[in-house]
Amino acid sequence: MLENITKTTLLVDKDIAIRNIIKMKDKAENAGAVFRPHFKTHQSGLIGEWYRNLGIEKITVSSVAMAQYFALHGWRDITLAFPVNLREISSINEIIKSTKINLLIESIEVADKLEASLSQSVDVFIKIDCGAHRAGISIDNPNEILSLANHISKKKHLHLSGFLTHAGQTYLTTSPVEIADIASTTAHKLQKLKVVLNDPELVLSWGDTPSCSMIEGLKDFDEWRPGNFVFYDVMQFHIGSCGLDDVAVAMACPVVAMHQKRNQLVIYGGAIHFSKEHIVADNGFRLFGYVVPLTDNGWGQPISGAWLSSISQEHGVVQLPPHTTELFHPGDLIGILPVHSCLTISAMQEMISLSGEFIPCMK
Amino acid sequence: MLENITKTTLLVDKDIAIRNIIKMKDKAENAGAVFRPHFKTHQSGLIGEWYRNLGIEKITVSSVAMAQYFALHGWRDITLAFPVNLREISSINEIIKSTKINLLIESIEVADKLEASLSQSVDVFIKIDCGAHRAGISIDNPNEILSLANHISKKKHLHLSGFLTHAGQTYLTTSPVEIADIASTTAHKLQKLKVVLNDPELVLSWGDTPSCSMIEGLKDFDEWRPGNFVFYDVMQFHIGSCGLDDVAVAMACPVVAMHQKRNQLVIYGGAIHFSKEHIVADNGFRLFGYVVPLTDNGWGQPISGAWLSSISQEHGVVQLPPHTTELFHPGDLIGILPVHSCLTISAMQEMISLSGEFIPCMK
Numbered sequence: 093m094l095e096n097i098t099k100t101t102l103l104v105d106k107d108i109a110i111r112n113i114i115k116m117k118d119k120a121e122n123a124g125a126v127f128r129p130h131f132k133t134h135q136s137g138l139i140g141e142w143y144r145n146l147g148i149e150k151i152t153v154s155s156v157a158m159a160q161y162f163a164l165h166g167w168r169d170i171t172l173a174f175p176v177n178l179r180e181i182s183s184i185n186e187i188i189k190s191t192k193i194n195l196l197i198e199s200i201e202v203a204d205k206l207e208a209s210l211s212q213s214v215d216v217f218i219k220i221d222c223g224a225h226r227a228g229i230s231i232d233n234p235n236e237i238l239s240l241a242n243h244i245s246k247k248k249h250l251h252l253s254g255f256l257t258h259a260g261q262t263y264l265t266t267s268p269v270e271i272a273d274i275a276s277t278t279a280h281k282l283q284k285l286k287v288v289l290n291d292p293e294l295v296l297s298w299g300d301t302p303s304c305s306m307i308e309g310l311k312d313f314d315e316w317r318p319g320n321f322v323f324y325d326v327m328q329f330h331i332g333s334c335g336l337d338d339v340a341v342a343m344a345c346p347v348v349a350m351h352q353k354r355n356q357l358v359i360y361g362g363a364i365h366f367s368k369e370h371i372v373a374d375n376g377f378r379l380f381g382y383v384v385p386l387t388d389n390g391w392g393q394p395i396s397g398a399w400l401s402s403i404s405q406e407h408g409v410v411q412l413p414p415h416t417t418e419l420f421h422p423g424d425l426i427g428i429l430p431v432h433s434c435l436t437i438s439a440m441q442e443m444i445s446l447s448g449e450f451i452p453c454m455k
Numbered sequence: 456m457l458e459n460i461t462k463t464t465l466l467v468d469k470d471i472a473i474r475n476i477i478k479m480k481d482k483a484e485n486a487g488a489v490f491r492p493h494f495k496t497h498q499s500g501l502i503g504e505w506y507r508n509l510g511i512e513k514i515t516v517s518s519v520a521m522a523q524y525f526a527l528h529g530w531r532d533i534t535l536a537f538p539v540n541l542r543e544i545s546s547i548n549e550i551i552k553s554t555k556i557n558l559l560i561e562s563i564e565v566a567d568k569l570e571a572s573l574s575q576s577v578d579v580f581i582k583i584d585c586g587a588h589r590a591g592i593s594i595d596n597p598n599e600i601l602s603l604a605n606h607i608s609k610k611k612h613l614h615l616s617g618f619l620t621h622a623g624q625t626y627l628t629t630s631p632v633e634i635a636d637i638a639s640t641t642a643h644k645l646q647k648l649k650v651v652l653n654d655p656e657l658v659l660s661w662g663d664t665p666s667c668s669m670i671e672g673l674k675d676f677d678e679w680r681p682g683n684f685v686f687y688d689v690m691q692f693h694i695g696s697c698g699l700d701d702v703a704v705a706m707a708c709p710v711v712a713m714h715q716k717r718n719q720l721v722i723y724g725g726a727i728h729f730s731k732e733h734i735v736a737d738n739g740f741r742l743f744g745y746v747v748p749l750t751d752n753g754w755g756q757p758i759s760g761a762w763l764s765s766i767s768q769e770h771g772v773v774q775l776p777p778h779t780t781e782l783f784h785p786g787d788l789i790g791i792l793p794v795h796s797c798l799t800i801s802a803m804q805e806m807i808s809l810s811g812e813f814i815p816c817m818k
Contacts, residue, residue, distance in 0.1 A: 178786035
């Protein structure tokens, strides 16, 4: 298969991806939670079938366009995990004719505007900010949450399904104890709200790959929505969510030049392929990916002392251990494990499997 | 036009873009240089016509796919300013049947492999590293450059056109004096090589937006290849290449939530729209873009004290001056001047002009 690759190409190891899906599905179900994986990571109708074949029926997406795409691919229960964009109300009204779309609300103003513009009723979640400080009502502001819940209960077109939160701050720690603490503190506070509202049916929806991967015995939530776990990446390895053997994607990059004095390769693989997401290592070096040898069956272990050290629009510079540039030639292919698989796939919008199957994404 | 925008949309002010093209073209021609703009910034056949209407006939691209695209749009003299990817030799042989493609070489190994695989002769430039330390032979290694030039002269399929360099290090300084010094030192060393090779016809090809914008009286090069200048961006403003009035693109982003206590807006506009390129400000804040009000005729001056302060896949968080969140409502549109227009366009792959004209890119 490698001989057919002429340019920067994202490879996916289907066996690893399916193993990751099964493992996370089992973990969620053993915790008594509904597994509603986030599809923004792969954005592919074909990869969606890998989940469907395992019995998964409920999914999460992050845009109206993604909801439309997966509705066209036969998914009928989709949580749109992004604060409603009121300017897309026509498209939302169109999708909800065929598909259950669960929306996120975090203000009375949006509840009122939705009530006035929705053509039929929808399930909604109140978006809770449990510490990431991006979207949602602060979990430490229970009065505002309860007030919005009561407001929603009076709306004909809105049915409150529960509380949804994304602990984005788990990406900033590598401590499983700290992550478990974020989860249990959040769950405790949300359960109190259920008691006040006297509604045991309210769903507590949770989901980020670090916590769902790292916490054992996470039983406090009714629903899990991780996404990245299907492929993982170097960032998740650094956080501690996965081993490098669990990373299911690698970018095949042509070598275009070698620089012996600097121990560097120039590759065809840059910001338009990987995004500019990176990790700043302890020594101050910027890390855009690990380097792996490609084989006919996939890829091997990362080369020790080698990393993708800088990228511009199409160029990548790979730092190698001393005296190893001579192992490479222009026209060779090397593999790069990406720092952030979601953004890499969003940039590429297509992949091929190790058996050479073409896997298109939504764009 | 604004009322038709439902989601994150890149706006281009054609008047500003054309003004930027005319200004740079005049500056290059007044310096006695051929103007060969880089088209990787806009990646659009339609925007290419704006240049063609001004009499521009020679262009620069950064990938074989981009060369194919612009060849299909009638461009017949294209420099592929990226070290040759030998795995794409079939595509290169196909394009050169109809189009003059100038290739970049930086090693004897690639020269030999090209000689063996090209179906007809092409013009080549030796890629010179004048200090960016990405691709190219170091300008301080004249013997290696001369040796490659002599090697190329013996090849039937390769004709040496000149030396090509990209002073990427100009992005790291804001000093016009320092930038002018990089240019003149580089030119001086390249001119020496021409003397040694006794070939006054060799073209010295230069080009990066900071130097072409900031240096007055840059007369040392035969060809200019800047690209970003057509739209400019916040990074170029910070370097000093342009005024904010010269920035020709702005992202229209729906407001989806307000957070009064944090003085923040959440917008639909994230890494998949802007890329993750950012500037680290003196105070340590990360800057992903400036905030501008949108009007029916374009956009206004940046709002003082407001900036795009963080982005994830689809979310953006805008930091506002205190007590101003109440001026915004969910469903409003705000504009963001991007940090790096090239990567933003590469992520979006489409724009609309202020008159509502749809402008597709190559993908």
